[in-house]
Amino acid sequence: xxxxxxxxxxxxxxxxxxxxxxxxxxxxxxxxxxxxxxxxxxxxxxxxxxxxxxxxxxxxxxxxxxxxxxxxxxxxxxxxxxxxxxxxxxxxxxxxxxxxxxxxxxxxxxxxxxx
Amino acid sequence: xxxxxxxxxxxxxxxxxxxxxxxxxxxxxxxxxxxxxxxxxxxxxxxxxxxxxxxxxxxxxxxxxxxxxxxxxxxxxxxxxxxxxxxxxxxxxxxxxxxxxxxxxxxxxxxxxxxxxxxxxxxxxxxxxxxxxxxxxxxxxxxxxxxxxxxxxxxxxxxxxxxxxxxxxxxxxxxxxxxxxxxxxxxxxxxxxxxxxxxxxxxxxxxxxxxxxxxxxxxxxxxxxxxxxxxxxxxxxxxxxxxxxxxxxxxxxxxxxxxxxxxxxxxxxxxxxxxxxxxxxxxxxxxxxxxxxxxxxxxxxxxxxx
Numbered sequence: 001x002x003x004x005x006x007x008x009x010x011x012x013x014x015x016x017x018x019x020x021x022x023x024x025x026x027x028x029x030x031x032x033x034x035x036x037x038x039x040x041x042x043x044x045x046x047x048x049x050x051x052x053x054x055x056x057x058x059x060x061x062x063x064x065x066x067x068x069x070x071x072x073x074x075x076x077x078x079x080x081x082x083x084x085x086x087x088x089x090x091x092x093x094x095x096x097x098x099x100x101x102x103x104x105x106x107x108x109x110x111x112x113x114x115x
Numbered sequence: 116x117x118x119x120x121x122x123x124x125x126x127x128x129x130x131x132x133x134x135x136x137x138x139x140x141x142x143x144x145x146x147x148x149x150x151x152x153x154x155x156x157x158x159x160x161x162x163x164x165x166x167x168x169x170x171x172x173x174x175x176x177x178x179x180x181x182x183x184x185x186x187x188x189x190x191x192x193x194x195x196x197x198x199x200x201x202x203x204x205x206x207x208x209x210x211x212x213x214x215x216x217x218x219x220x221x222x223x224x225x226x227x228x229x230x231x232x233x234x235x236x237x238x239x240x241x242x243x244x245x246x247x248x249x250x251x252x253x254x255x256x257x258x259x260x261x262x263x264x265x266x267x268x269x270x271x272x273x274x275x276x277x278x279x280x281x282x283x284x285x286x287x288x289x290x291x292x293x294x295x296x297x298x299x300x301x302x303x304x305x306x307x308x309x310x311x312x313x314x315x316x317x318x319x320x321x322x323x324x325x326x327x328x329x330x331x332x333x334x335x336x337x338x339x340x341x342x343x344x345x346x347x348x349x350x351x352x353x354x355x356x357x358x359x360x361x362x363x364x365x366x367x368x369x370x371x372x373x374x375x376x377x378x379x380x381x382x383x384x385x386x387x388x389x390x391x392x393x394x395x396x397x398x399x400x401x402x403x404x405x406x407x408x409x410x411x412x413x414x415x416x417x418x419x420x421x
Contacts, residue, residue, distance in 0.1 A: 027144060028151040046152075047175035050144060051183030058187055076144050 008042060012052050013061070014095065015042065017080060017088040020062055026075040027053065053078060061087055117167040120149055123177050129411070130181035132296040133188050134239065141184055145174075182358070189361075191242055191353035198243040199353050202228060202250045203306065203346035211339025213332065225254065240295060246349055248288065249303040253310075255281050293407045300403035301365060302352065306345055308369065308396040312376040313338050315392075316384040337379050341372050348372075362400075369396050 008015070019025060019033055027049055034042045056062045061084035064076045080088070124142055131138050149170055156166035174180065191199070205224055214220040232251035235244030259281055262273040292300040317334050348368030355361050373396060377389040384392075 026147070028148045045175045046148065046173045047145075047177075047180035048183060050141070050148075050180065051187050054141075054184055055187040073147065073150070074143075075147055076140075 013056060014088070014091040016052060016056065017061060017084055017091070020078050021080045021085065021088055024065075024077040024079045026077050029075075030078075056084070060084070117163055119164075119167040119171055120153075123171050123174065124149075126177035127181045127184075130178050131185055132298070133185065134241075134295070136239075137188055145180075149174075185358065186356045189358065190356045193354070195241070195243050196350040196353035199246050200346040200349040202231075202246050203342050203349055206250070206306075207339045207342030207346055209339070210335045210342065213335050215335065216332075229254070242299065242353070245292060245299040245303045246305070248292070249306060252285055252288065252303075255284060289403065290406075290410070293403050293410065297403035297407040298358070298361060298365075300406075301400045302349070304399040304403075305349070305365060305369060306342070307399060308392050309341055309345065309372050309376060311395070312373055312384060312389075312392050313341070315388050316376050316379060334379070337375075341375055344368065344372050344375070366397070366400055369400065 015034065016030065019030055019037075025033065030053075031044050031046055031049060034044065053062065053064070057064050057078070060081055062078045063081055064078050066074050067077050068074055124145060127145060128138060128142055131141060133141070152170050152173065153166050156169060157163075161169065205227070209215045209220060209224060228247055228250045231247040232244065235241055235247060259274075259277050262270060262277055265273055289300055289303075292303055313334070317331055345368065348364055351364050351368075352361050355364065370393065373389070373392055377384045377386075377392075
């Protein structure tokens with residue numbers, strides 16, 4: 001578990017940008033969605049999500065906007081910005097390169113067979 | 116919401132030390148998160164108390180959450196840093212360029228300092244306000260000095276009326292500042308020991324109106340330099356994120372500047388005066404923190420009242 005957290009540390013922004021890029025989301029929704037899609041692999045300490053969201057908002061990567069739900073409750077939805085989008089494209093590229101390189105090391109035979 | 120969760124949110128709020136609107140937004144956001152989480156846990160069959168305890172556990176330490184959120188908002192922009200260091204810069208230039216002798220420049224400085232302090236005070240008390248506020252307290256002290264030269268009898272009456280009034284004004288401004296964050300109160304009081312240090316180092320001859328202008332003239336560039344050093348420290352203070360680093364930069368730069376005052380070759384600041392000033396400086400830095408703690412214990416500070 002601590003190793004997972006270490007691995008996640010440097011990639012929090014990419015994960016959050018990825019989710020928010022697909023649709024605007026609020027904090028709780030992000031945590032649920034992240035857990036669901038990763039089948040429980042990515043688990044945030046809930047309180048630490050908000051500092052990350054606020055930091056990204058200050059950096060201009062996302063923009064928070066309060067919206068009223070059909071139930072009358074208010075939630076702060078985060079939307080991705082143009083700057084966030086271009087950072088996400090860049091990060092995705094870096095990840096693909098990284099994964100490809102990792103695969104070459106971890107599964108050399110299968111990669112070569114695939115070729 | 117249960118008492119556990121209300122305490123949790125209060126704990127976060129007490130440690131956020133941000134401006135009121137940001138604080139309110141952060142707390143609202145955490146509150147909505149808690150609402151969603153509680154609802155889910157109630158549906159899963161947990162009791163109110165169990166749900167609240169699990170919720171707090173999942174959120175993590177209130178102090179840590181507050182500190183992390185504080186650090187995302189605590190770094191001022193370069194514009195704010197410049198604006199906050201401006202009063203020190205102006206005083207630095209006033210002495211470094213020997214403009215302090217011109218009544219015109221002094222009047223402009225006075226009007227500017229007071230205008231900025233009043234403007235900031237009535238416009239949401241932004242963070243850059245506090246250094247201006249510190250300098251705006253100087254006229255309160257300076258205005259009291261001529262009272263010493265009034266005719267006998269009148270002088271006492273004026274002092275009896277003026278001193279409590281001035282102290283009340285200074286104290287209420289300090290308390291208002293502490294409500295925002297004790298660190299801003301320290302920032303506000305930052306130049307006071309340096310000013311006192313120079314006052315003693317220059318060793319004014321005779322009574323206040325007759326002191327040697329020439330003597331002060333010799334000191335002026337060095338005095339200017341010390342204020343420029345304070346300006347640089349304030350700019351750094353605003354650009355730093357971590358709270359402990361902000362405290363370190365204030366304490367270290369204050370003590371170094373005071374050392375600079377004490378070791379000026381022509382200065383008259385004795386070692387004992389220097390040590391006393393060091394203690395005054397540390398006292399001024401840290402007493403707002405103690406006052407804040409004391410007031411909070413008595414629950415006098417309404418966090419929403421700032």
